[in-house]
Every structure is written in C-alpha cells, then in structure tokens.
Amino acid sequence: MTSYIPSITLPAQVFAQPAVSILLPIALGTGVGFSVKPKETQETYLALKQPPYRPPPKIFPPVWTVLYGLMGFSAYRAWTTGMASLDPQKVLLTKQGATLYTIQLALNLVWMPLFYELKRPIEATVDIVALTGVTGYLTYIWGQVDEVAGWALTPYLAWLGFATYLSAGTGYLNGWTFADKERNVPPSTKSEHTKYVDEEPEKK
Template identity: 70%
Template sequence: MTTFIPSLTLPAAVFANPAASILLPIGLGTAVGFSVRPTQSQKTYMALKQPPYRPPPQVFGPTWTVLYGLMGYSAYRAYSTGMSPLASTEKHLWTKHGATLYTIQLGLNLLWMPLFFVAKRPVEATIDIVALTGVTGYLTYLWGKVDPIAGWALAPYLGWLGFATYLSAGVGYLNDWDTKGKEIDHPPSSKLEETKFVDEE
C-alpha cells in the first residue's frame, strides 16, 4: 500500500528541521528560475498566444515563493507529526511514503521551467505538470491523514498547479505545440507593454 524509496527521498534531517524544510524548495525554485534567465523566459511568455485568465509574468515569482514556503512547512509539519514516537505505525508508513512522493513532486516541479522555456518542449512540459499535479494530489491526501494542517498547507499549491496545468496545456494547444523561435524581439519600453501579450497587440 505504501512505498518508501530512500534513494528517491530527501534526507530525514531536511524534513525534521523547519528552516531547512521551508528554505530548500524556495532556494531550489529560485535557483532554477534564475538559471532559466527571467528576462528570456518573460520574452518567450509574452510572445506566445495565451488562454484566457493568464496572469502577467510578474505574478509568478511572488506566488511561487509563497507556495514553496507552504510546501516546505507542510513537509516539516507532516514529518514531525507522523514520525513522532506517539504516532501510530500506520502514520509512520504514510509519512515515509509521503516523503518519497514529496521528493518526486519537487523534482517534477523544478523540471517544468527548463522543459518549457529552455528545451521549448510544451508537450513534455505539460505531461510533466499533469504528473506533478497527480502526485501532489495524492501527497495532499496522504499527509492530510497524518496531520490536517499539513494537508491544508498543500491545498493552495495543489490549486495553483491545477491552474498552471490549464495554462501549460492552453499555451501548447494555441501555439500548435511548438514554441521554438517564439520570442518578442525587443525589450518592453513601458509598464503597459510589459503586460501586453502578443495576441493583444
């Protein structure tokens, strides 16, 4: 019923330490974001045909910082509760299984941006985020049984992933699943232009 894979799981010390648990996803997410070059990814994002309700690019950084923090807090909360000597054997198993799922979802999360913006592979990026949403949904359920607060801390992240899946699939579909060579060829000259997508020009 439950599977704990040590080779696919972050060290227990990360989950057990609140600062490490919270700062790790924030730090990794920030590092991947900067490695993809924010200006370059913004130019690509603005040049693609977008589905309705797409947010301006400035929204993503702050949103992901908050969600990564909640993700890390959920991990700490679930692990500290589920691995407590007072917890049942069943909760121990759920917690350890969740730790493996958490590590896998973090890897899938960090993979999406390079797939979409660097490799320019919207099909693979959409498959990745669909898998990420599925794994996170199960993780939310599992850790919610260990500790309700841990489950609720993942709820905003899961909701955002649903929206991000819609955006990823919508962009892929509207651009014929081909984003190569699509990039605005000039830097924005004003705040208004920064939020103006190619299909609004």
C-alpha cells in the first residue's frame, strides 16, 4: 500500500482545476520534448537499430499529447470524485493516487533525456519499467475511486507497455549503448532522410 506523501505530491489545486490538471502534463511533456532538440532526437531514433513494429517518429507527438491529456483528465476526475466522497477509504485512495500520479509523471519526464540526451538505454529502460509498474498500480487505485478515471488511464498504460518493448528492444539490438550512433547521411540531405538505419535501401 502506497502512502500519501504531501511533500512529493503535486498541490491539490493542480488536481482540482480541470484546465490545470489537463494542460500541466501536456505542457511539461512538450517542454521536455523541445529541450532534447526534436530534430536531433529524430535523427538518433532513426539511426538506432529498432525492433519490429516501431512507429515512425511523427507518430509520437500527437499520441503523447492525447495520452497526457487523458492522464490529466483522469487526475482531475479521480481527485474531485474521491475528495467529495463520504467514504474515508475512497478519500485515502484518492490521496495515495495523487502521490503515485506525481511519481509516475516524474518518471515519465526523465525517460526522454535519459534515452536520447544522455544515451543511457539501460537506465531509460529501468525507468520505463518502473513507470509502467507505478502507472498500473495507479490505474488500479484510482479505478477504485472512479471507474472513468481508471479507464482514462488505460490507453496510457497500454502505450507504456509498448514503449517498454521499444526501449528494451532498441537497447538490446544496439548492445545497450548508443555511443557514436550517427547516421552516415550528408548534411544537405539529412533533414529529408526518413529511413531507419536498419531498413533496406530503396531499389531504383
């Protein structure tokens, strides 16, 4: 059973206001995405050997925007429903979920810098495994408070499972090191090159 820890939990005002609750994870996720330089991140992603079913880089921004929005909606829904409940157990679960939510958000935001900026696939994979576990427990906790809040986290949890596969698969295929992973592409054509390093070249 996870405890409610106010000192490491987002303020109640974040959960109680729908606009803040929904927009905060979107803003933080977008900020982290831009901080690691999107163009360089895409080039790194394409330069790495990838497991099957890897999505193209352009898929990630819209998917994460939707998932962050659902995450924020779930937080608002669980908090407002749970804190208004006359059941002390639901109130306790709501507060415990708030701490779990804050922890998972922090784990979420550090994955991209670990994976792309610092090029630490082992640490990034450990991070996303922990993130998936915490989010799974959060889904269970807030699902007991409000079914809608629990279901709103389900797409996020499913995507994290897929992302864990991609993170671990990419790390394994690249020997768990991304050092000196650069594409052999002339600068003049680099921005137009969209193929993965392990894809077959087009036949002319």
